Structure formats: structure tokens, C-alpha cells
Amino acid sequence: MQNSSSDATALPARHGARVRIDLPALAANYRTLAAAAGGAETAAAVKGDAYGIGIEPATRTLARAGCRTFFVALPKEGAIVRATAPEATVYVLSGLAPGAAPSLAAAGLRPVLGSMAEIEEWAAWKKAGGEGRAAIHVDTGMNRLGLTLAEAAVLAADPAAVDDLAPALVMSHLACADTPDHPLNALQAERFAALAARFPGRPASLANSAGIHLGAPFRFDLVRPGIALYGGRFGPGPALAPVATVTAPIVQVREVPGGETIGYGAAETLRRPTRAAILSIGYADGYPRAAGGADGRPGAFAFVEGHHVPLIGRVSMDLVAIDVTDVPSARRGVEVELFGPHVAVDAVAEAAGTIGYELLTRLGARLERVYAGGG
């Protein structure tokens, strides 16, 4: 166990919420995905502070588990990966900002070139003597980043230009991989296979977490899971091991007469005399405000002393109320799980009208972080 917030040691006993990050579970999830990847290299998406769990410890853990290739959104994230895993290959998904080629290459980062403007700038810089590697991103149906199929076909028809560019990877991204029956999946795989064949000898990559499970035609040479590594749901099947567990202590327990309201806006009227436990966690910690309960709209559940109990009333900035009427052992100081092994992060996300990805990447800076298994 290692506690990263050592500057707080002079303060009295802990009072706030914490997130416990299970690094051995992250390593185990990596190995599970690598086994499912059917011979494709298993890379890792560590953007967004490794989906909120901490980019440095995540990178270190994944590199030790055998991961050699990392995807980040931004160069500054890439610099952290580079410093943490010096041998790793690091791709920057947001591509090439104007004028950024020399600094990216000097930092040992590979831009994922996603437009003809980026390709032209990178090619011109290489022609002028610049040395660096890059990926080419082709859009097959997402309409976000990437060359159009027509642009990619024109490029592929000029082998000398492709040789000058020497792309280390040709990639695309699935829009609906978490919905296996969506017709766009097969269409994207078909388009990408045809396109990749026009870049012979260049490794190809299409699948995110969910894409790995769509079958062999989606896996190509390299897969790029993110959410599955961190224990979030990535399709209709079960998630892998939870990595982040958020808990908060009960600050006080109060008896509230039936018929009274609880919390801001008096948004929830209690139908029975209720033992309400007030927890030291709120939206300032990244727990979503929309996960609260209000009249006629149930909120998320929490887990305390072996019981699943509902949130009651709105989530405040620093506090949350739960109904512990049926859990007599829930007392001041008792620790409550907000999500983790007993409450799926995706269940809380669903109650809040969002997805597990957003909850994880929004874990707040105020949360105490505890890394199990070294950090």
C-alpha cells in the first residue's frame, strides 16, 4: 500500500473520500485482453490520466505486464508515458498540431496523422531531414478524425510517397463496437480491410476494447483497449476486474421523520421514518450530481456493511445521503463503497445518465488516492 497524499500526514485522521486503485487487477485485465487478442499485439489507451486511475502507475504496471505500445490523446500525456516507460512506442491520437513535428519527434512521440494537412506537413518536415515515425488514421465511418477513404486511396496509389512517409501503423476507429449487432461494425471492418491491403507491409489496427470481442476480422495486427483494462463495461458482456474502488466514510447518521424532505431543493420526500447516513463525498470529488435520488426518480446505489442501499436526495458538493434504515451497523466512521467490486461503476453511470468512461475520467483531485500493489 502506498499513499500518494503524504503532504496531508500532519492533519487529523482522514475524513474524506478515497479511491483505491488495484494495480494487480489492471495487470490481470491486460493479460486477459492479450489472451483474447488472438495473436494481435495488445496496446493500451492511457489517455485521460489512464481513465482517471493515474497515468504513471498505470503505464508502469502495463509495461511490466508486457504492454509495448501506448496511445494518448495529447503530447503532454505522451511525455509522461515516455518518461515512465522509456522503451515504449507512444502514439498521440490528437495528431499533429501546426508546427509540432520537431518537438513531437524530439520527445520520441508518434503523431497519428488524421488529415491531408497533417500528412503534408509531416512529409515536408521529413523531406527537410526530420526523423520520426507516425501512424496514418483513416476514417471508416466515425466522421471524427482521419483521412477520407478517397484521400487514403490517393495516398496509397503513390508508393513513393508512402515509402517517404513510412507509416509505422495504419489505423481506424469503430463507432459502435459496444453494440455488436450494429451494421456499421461490419461495414467499417470491410472498408478498413480493403484499405489496409493497399498499404502492404504496414501494421494495421482497428479495435478498441469492444472491438476485440467482435471477432478475428476486427483484430488485425494491433488492438487498442482502454476501458476494459480499467474494469469498465465495454459491450453487452461482463466487465473485467474492477480497478478503481471509491469509498467514503459516514460522517453522521440521523433519524428523519417520514414525510420530511432531505437535501437541497427538498427534492426527495421520505416515505417512511428513515435512518439517513451522510457520507463525506460529493460532486467535488467527481461523484456525479445526477446520480442522486429525487421524488419519482431513483438514484444510484451504494454498498455498506454487506447491503446495497439507495442514495436519497440530491448529491451536494461535499456530501451524499444514503438510506441505512435497514442496516443498523451503519454508524459514524463506517466506510461505504460508492463504486467498485460491489457497485459497478457503470451502474452509477447509468443512474446519472452517462457512461463509466466519464465517471472514471472525472475522479476528482480531492479524492485521496491509494495504490494497492505498488504505484
Ligand SMILES: *Cc1c(COP(=O)(O)O)cnc(C)c1O
Ligand atoms: C480511446 C480510444 C481507444 C480506446 O477505447 P476504449 O473504448 O476505451 O477501449 C482506442 N482507439 C482510439 C482511437 C481511441 O480514441
